[in-house]
Every structure is written in structure tokens, then in C-alpha cells.
Amino acid sequence: MMSETVNMPMNKERTEPATVYGLLAEFSDAGAIVQSAEQVRKAGYTRWDVHTPFPVHGLDEAMGIRPTILPWIVLGAGLSGLVAGLGLQWWTNAVDYPLLISGKPIFSLPANIPVIFEVTVLLSAVTTVFALFGLNGLPRLYHPVFTNQRFRRATADRFFIVIEANDPLFDAEKTQSLLSSLGATAVEVVED
Amino acid sequence: MSNTAIREIDNTANDPSRRPLWIVGENDFTSVTETVCRITEQPKPPRAWYIAFAISSALTGMLFVMIAYLIAVGIGVWGVNIPVSWGFAIINFVFWVGIGHAGTLISAILFLLRQKWRTSINRFAEAMTIFAVACAGIFPAIHIGRAWLAYWLFPYPNQMAMWPNFRSPLLWDVFAVSTYATVSMMFWYVGMIPDLATLRDRAKTRVRQIAYGIAALGWRGSHRHWHRHEYAYLILAGLATPLVVSVHSVVSFDFAVSLLPGWHTTIFPPYFVAGAIFSGFAMVVTLIVPARQYFGLKEIVSLRHLENMNKIILVTGTIVGYAYSIEFFIAWYGGNAYESFAFINRAFGPYAWAYWTMVSCNVLAPQLFWFKKCRVTPWIMVIVCIFVNIGMWFERFVIVITSLHRDFLPSSWGYYAPTWVDVLTFIGSFGLFFTLFLLFCRYLPMVAMAEVKTVMPQAGLEHGHHRGVGDYHGEIPHAHEPEYWEKG
Numbered sequence: 001m002m003s004e005t006v007n008m009p010m011n012k013e014r015t016e017p018a019t020v021y022g023l024l025a026e027f028s029d030a031g032a033i034v035q036s037a038e039q040v041r042k043a044g045y046t047r048w049d050v051h052t053p054f055p056v057h058g059l060d061e062a063m064g065i066r067p068t069i070l071p072w073i074v075l076g077a078g079l080s081g082l083v084a085g086l087g088l089q090w091w092t093n094a095v096d097y098p099l100l101i102s103g104k105p106i107f108s109l110p111a112n113i114p115v116i117f118e119v120t121v122l123l124s125a126v127t128t129v130f131a132l133f134g135l136n137g138l139p140r141l142y143h144p145v146f147t148n149q150r151f152r153r154a155t156a157d158r159f160f161i162v163i164e165a166n167d168p169l170f171d172a173e174k175t176q177s178l179l180s181s182l183g184a185t186a187v188e189v190v191e192d
Numbered sequence: 193m194s195n196t197a198i199r200e201i202d203n204t205a206n207d208p209s210r211r212p213l214w215i216v217g218e219n220d221f222t223s224v225t226e227t228v229c230r231i232t233e234q235p236k237p238p239r240a241w242y243i244a245f246a247i248s249s250a251l252t253g254m255l256f257v258m259i260a261y262l263i264a265v266g267i268g269v270w271g272v273n274i275p276v277s278w279g280f281a282i283i284n285f286v287f288w289v290g291i292g293h294a295g296t297l298i299s300a301i302l303f304l305l306r307q308k309w310r311t312s313i314n315r316f317a318e319a320m321t322i323f324a325v326a327c328a329g330i331f332p333a334i335h336i337g338r339a340w341l342a343y344w345l346f347p348y349p350n351q352m353a354m355w356p357n358f359r360s361p362l363l364w365d366v367f368a369v370s371t372y373a374t375v376s377m378m379f380w381y382v383g384m385i386p387d388l389a390t391l392r393d394r395a396k397t398r399v400r401q402i403a404y405g406i407a408a409l410g411w412r413g414s415h416r417h418w419h420r421h422e423y424a425y426l427i428l429a430g431l432a433t434p435l436v437v438s439v440h441s442v443v444s445f446d447f448a449v450s451l452l453p454g455w456h457t458t459i460f461p462p463y464f465v466a467g468a469i470f471s472g473f474a475m476v477v478t479l480i481v482p483a484r485q486y487f488g489l490k491e492i493v494s495l496r497h498l499e500n501m502n503k504i505i506l507v508t509g510t511i512v513g514y515a516y517s518i519e520f521f522i523a524w525y526g527g528n529a530y531e532s533f534a535f536i537n538r539a540f541g542p543y544a545w546a547y548w549t550m551v552s553c554n555v556l557a558p559q560l561f562w563f564k565k566c567r568v569t570p571w572i573m574v575i576v577c578i579f580v581n582i583g584m585w586f587e588r589f590v591i592v593i594t595s596l597h598r599d600f601l602p603s604s605w606g607y608y609a610p611t612w613v614d615v616l617t618f619i620g621s622f623g624l625f626f627t628l629f630l631l632f633c634r635y636l637p638m639v640a641m642a643e644v645k646t647v648m649p650q651a652g653l654e655h656g657h658h659r660g661v662g663d664y665h666g667e668i669p670h671a672h673e674p675e676y677w678e679k680g
Contacts, residue, residue, distance in 0.1 A: 030651050037415075050415040053221060053390070054645040055422050059415045068420045074427050092347055092355035099357050111359040114442055118367040121435050125375040125428060129382055132424040136417045139409035146412070154413045155390040157221035 018191035021144035022048075022164040023175050024151065025184035030056050033159040036182040038062040040161060043178060047167035051145070051160040053153075073131045074124050081123030085116035144192040151190075162190065203496045204568050214309055214647055217491035221645050224492065228387075228639045229394055231487045237634055238486050245630045251623020258617040259334055267337045269613045276596045276608035281335035282446075283588040284618050286464075288328035288625075289369065289443055290584060293436055293465070294472025295321025296376060299383070300432035303425075309500055311643040312493045315387075316483070317476050318380040319636070323628040324475070325373045327621045332365070361445040368442035375435055379428045382421070385411050387637035440468040447591065453534035454595030457522065463515035470508035470554070471584035473501050474577035481570045483633060492639055495568050502567040505580065509558030512587075516551065530600065538594045542607055546590050553583025 027033045030052070037050050041064050050059055059065075093099050094107035104111075133139070145151050145162055154160050161184070163175050179187045201216040215224065231237075262269055272279040295317040302310040333342045345366045347356055356363050389411035392404035411417070441461035448460040477498065484493040523535040539547050557579040560566040566573065598605045632638070645651060 051413040052415060052418065053225075053413060054386070054642040054651065055418040056415070056651065057646075060419055063415060065416060065419050068423050070420055070423050071427060088347060089358040093358050097353065097355045099355075099359075101357060101359060104359065108359075114361075114364040114438070114445070115358055115367050117434075117438060118364075118371040121431050121438075122371040122374060125378055125431050128424050128427050128431070129378045132382065132420055133409070135420050136414075138411065138417070139406075141405060141410045143410060143412055151412075152393040155386065155393045155411070156225040160413075 020165045020172075021190040021192040022162050022167075022170070023172075023179060024145065024148055024188050024190045025161045025163075025179035025182065026150055026153075026186040026188075027159040027161070027183065028157075028185055030159060032183055033161070034058045034062045036161060036184070039182055040163065040178070044169050045163055045167050045175075046169075047164040049162050051151070051154040051162065053155050053157060053159075056159070068135065070128070070131055070135060074128050077127035078120050078124040081120035082116055084123065085119030086112060088119070089115055144190050147192075148188060148190050150186060150188065200490060200495060202568070203494050204499050204564070212496055213649070214312060214494060214496065215492055215644060216494045219491055219648070220650055221648070224639075224644055224648070225390060225394075225641055227488060227492060228637055228641050229391060231489075231633065231638060232391060232635055233394065233396075240482075240486055241630060241634065244626065248623045248626035248630060251620050252627045253623075254616055255330075255620025255624055258613055258620055259330070261613060262334055262617070263339055267335070269611060271608060271610045271614055273606070273608075275599050275604050275606050276593060278335075278592050278596060279608060280610050280614040280618055281331040283585065283592050284621060285328050285331040285335075286443055286588045286592075287471070287585050288324045288331070288621065289372075290440060290464075290468035290471045290588075291475045291581075292321040292324035292328065292372075292376070292472060293440060293468035294476050295319070295324075296372075296379075296432050296436035297469050297472065298476070299379060300429040300436065303429040304433060308647040309497050311640055311647050312497055313476065313480060313501075313639075314643070315380075315384065315636075315640040316480055316493075316638055317472075318376065318383070319629065319632045319638075320472075320476060320479065321376050322373070322380060323625050323632075324472075325369070325376060326628065327625050329369065329373065330621065330624075332369075361442065361449045364442045365446055368439045372435060372439045375428070375432055379432055382424060382428065383640060383643070384637065385409060386413065386421075386642040387640060389413070390641055391637060437465055440464045447595075452595050452599075453528070453530040454538065454591070457519060459515055459518060459522070463512070463519075466508045466511040466515065467554075467584060467587060470505060470512055470558075471581060473505045473508070474580035474584070477501050477505070477573055477577045478581065479629065481574050483638065485570075487633065487638065489639065492644060498570065498573060499564075499567045502561045502573055502576075505577070506558050506561040509554060509561075509580065513551075513555035516555065534595055534598075537598055538590060541594065541598070543590065543594045543597070546586050547594070550583050550586040550590050553579045554587060557583065 025036075027036060033050060033052065033056060037059055040048055041062065050056075050063060052059070089112045090107055098106050100106065145154075145160075150158070151160060161179065161182075163170060163179070169175075176187055203212055203214075203216050206212075219227075270279055270281070272281075295314075298310050298317040299314045299321075303314075333339055336342060345356060345363065347358075385408055388404050388408035392401060392408045395401040395404055441464065444460035444464035447455035448457060450456060480493060481498070484490050520535050520539075523531045526532075538544075557576050560572070560576055566576065593608050597608055
């Protein structure tokens, strides 16, 4: 299980000298990654991340991730959609071009509910997706971790902890021995 | 790679003291990834795929020829006329929109209800939703007569200084269906990003690396991303749940808000929604049985998944049967002569053949699912589900045609019959549906791998004290036990 050596990644030849992005530790078990993440957080690291093929439950707490602001953004969008849907119908059918149909009131809420609902949902959903992309910083087609060959399995069946070199506590040797002591199957340097 | 050698493992036994295992056989994260990705990575799909694709793309071509013919010549090439001014186009529209509903039900409502079994089939069903809505969207656009002015339906500032009438259910429909199509597509895509990243990371060729690389947006499985992803998925499910109920309700308003006997009933929204879920599940079962067979997915889409879907078909089919009888009861109890005529005419008039086809296929056929043998035998369920699809198409035929063909004045009564253009356009829409579907099976991850992995025992859910805020996958199972039962 434990690996004592730091393997250099199998990168292609590159022209400029590589800078170290951080250390990457591979785990093969979902339960181990939760406990390991907790240890890394307790060790005081702040610039680090866990990469998993699926959302592993318990990692939010173990990593100390605070709940995202996303739902509040969506709430704002939903309320805007509600006002927009209502305003659209009121302005177009009651003010700008009053349509008198079968003697019914020019502006009546019950007839406007379906469109208000649809506009609310549409704006909320579009905002959810784009806020998700924005907060996650995606699309971002290049990232240093992609240079690592092992990391290809981060979307299949392996679990990774990556501690960045610009973390204030980062120390090539100490960080490496911490990751190794957590039971990582491999610890490698990630270059940028 | 027709993987027919995989045996069927029976995990349908019910033992309340044990949780059923959804992914059967000797599977772990590696094998699930391999099984699902291999379908798109094999150099050639099974021969059946080529045959099906040749047929469906030919039919799609026919669809577009028929649409071109319609636009070039005019709406007179269809069988519609007064009194039956809504014919195949509206029937097909309601039919296809209804089919789409199962996908959203599986992806959103079952998600909120914490039904783990949805993970194996949700990608598949959502894809079906999108393709069905694409087929549905064609019909209202071409039935308006001057299809090139379809954009007048949208409220945009124009030189005529006019706005659409927002008190018309037909305009509600524009908003409901376009919102539904948009939200379904976003939901599908957001859920698929992690799996596209899996395909990217396994890609061997340059083309695949670039195509899946762009589609995956650079997803790297960061847990900080997963955290927001889970929230976003939950919110989208919460939004899609009332949305799916609203869409077919609004479609039913197209009928119910009119004053026509047979249409003007308050039962329409729930009755339409139940019917939509009923037909949608039938379509999912019809498609997934051959797909799991040909693509070697029997261990991921297990018999228990199929059985659960058949149970939903039984429930919704019975709701639909109940709605048919209540409609009749109210037509009599309401004491309105026109209403009771409309219903007696439905069951015993010139279109009685369509009515009784509908009743036999929709109410009687699914009753077979009371028997476990029928719920777990793939070929039986496919036959029943094909009958359900036929029956649900006839339901819309009965609703649209029988209410229109004999109106208040006997002098204007008529008998509607479709023309060859109507029939070929309808058949062509199946071609479009299956073409999109076959492309999906070939090029996209057919099973939501990341979601399936979360419900496997290896996902580490037994670490009960580590439940995060985004945790919505229900009770923690006791893993490490073989919780399925093998035949023989």
C-alpha cells in the first residue's frame, strides 16, 4: 500500500524548465480518501483539493467545505424570473397593446400564472447551470493535474489528494511524508 | 460486441431485512467504467446497430421530405378540414411530449424521492426525453400553416407593434414546451459532464480527446466542484419536478380551456400527466431491454430496475383507466346533454374501434404486470409496453378526433381520415427519434457512471459519521453482504 519513493511523472519532453505545481497522492478506496482528507485539513493545509470519480459523501465535512452560495444566486434569478414573467404579460397585453378577448379583464392574474411559472423556472435553471460553471471556473481545458498520467483514473476508479506548492505549509519532504503516511498508493510531483 | 453471454442475475426477491443490490454481478468502479465506456470505444458497434441506423435515418429523410412537401404545397395535403381541424399533428405532438415525461420523472422526481435505482437508467431516459421533445416540437411548428412565421409565437418587439395573446393556452404551450426542452437539455448535460470527462481521460485517438475534452469542459473531479455540482443537480431536480407536471398540464389546457364537450373537463391535467408518465415508462422499457442486451449492460440495468419500471407502468395505467371511467361518470352525472353525447359517441360512435383499442391497450394490457413473471421477463414486458405505446397514441387520437368530428350542429358532422402524408410524417418522426437515440448509444455514456458508483457498496457510504451537507442518497446500506439472489 505505502510508497516511500516519489516517482517523477511520465511527462513528454518539454522545452522550458518545469515548475512544481504540487504533490499528488493516489488512493484506491473511497473510505480512505475521507479519512485522509480530514488529516490533511487538520495538518493545516489550505490550498489543496480532492479529486474523485463521483461525489464521495462525507468529504464536504472532512475537507471543511462551506455550503456554496449557489442556491441564493438561483433564488435571486427565480424571483427576477417571476417579476419578468409577470411584467412581460402585463406590459404587452394590458399596456402596450391592450387585447380585449371575449370581454375578459385586460389583466387577470390566473391567466398569467402558467407563463410566470415557466419564465421563473427557465431563468432559475439557466442561472443554476451558468452559476455552477462560473463558481467552478469551468470551462478550463488545461490544468496542471492533467499532465499526470495516473490522474487519468481520477474520473474512473481512483481517488486523489493534490496539495499545491503555493500552500504556505507546503514543504516538499514533509508534505510528501504526510501523504505517504496516510496510505497513498503513490505520491508524485505534479509539474506545471 | 453483442454481449449476450452475460447471464441474467435475479435480484428481484423481496426481503425487508435486506437492501437490494442494484448493480449485480462482480462489479467494482473499474468494471462499471469499463462496461459503459467500452460501448462508445469499441471500433464498431454491433451489426444490429447498423441495420437499425440505416432504417431510422432513411425514415428521418422521409420525415424531412414530407415536411418539405407540406410547406411547398400547403396544409391541404393533410386530412384536416372543418370540423376536424386538429389531426395527426396535434395527436403526434401530445404523444411525443408525453413520452418525454418518463425521463424527467426518473431524473428529477425519483431523485428527490431518493430512489437509488434511477442511477442506472436516468441518462438513458433523459436522452429519450430530449429526443421525444425534439420530435414533438416539429409538429406544432409545421401545423400552423405558414411554418416560416412560427417565430410570431414569441413575444419579441416587432414592426407590427403587436404582441401575442398571453391568455391563450396555445401560447402557454410555447413557453411550457420550450422551457421544458431547455431545462431537460441542461439537466442532461450537467449530469453528463463527469462522464464525458471519463471518456476524455480514456480516449486513445486525437479526435476523441478533443471532442470529449471540449464537451467535458475540463472537469477534473475536484471535490470543491462536486460540492457545487451536487447542489446544482439538486436544484435542477427541484425545478424540473414542478416543470414536468406543468408541461403536460399546460398541454391538457389546450383542450380543457376550450368549451368543447369531451375536452372541457377539469380532470384533464392529472389525467394527462399520469398518461404521459405511463407512455414514457413504456417507451423506456421498450428501448432499454434491447439496449442492455446488445450493449452488455445487464448487470448495471438489472431485472429489478425493469421490474420497478413495470410497477410504475401498472400504477399509472390503472390511474389512466380510472380517469377514463370518471370521465364517463361525470358526463352522465353532470347532466349536460352535449357532454354525454360526446362520450357515448366516443365509445359507440364511428370511432368506437379507436376507443376500444385505447382501452384494451392502456387499461387491460398493463394488468399483466400484476404477475411477477410478466414483470421480470424481458420479452413479455416489451410486448406489453409496445401495446401501451399504441394505446397511448390512440388515446390522443380519441381525444382530438372524437370531440371534434361531431360538434353542436349535425349538419357539420364529418369523419376524419389521415392522408398518406399524415401517416408518413408520423412514421418519419419515429425515424428521427431512433436516429438520435442510436447516435446517443454510440457516442455518449449511456449510463450515468458517476451516479451509479455512488450507490455501489464500495462507495464507502458505511462511514456513517461522515455525511456531508450535500448528501441526498438516502439511508446508508449495510455493505459487505451479497444482497442479491442468484438463480440456479
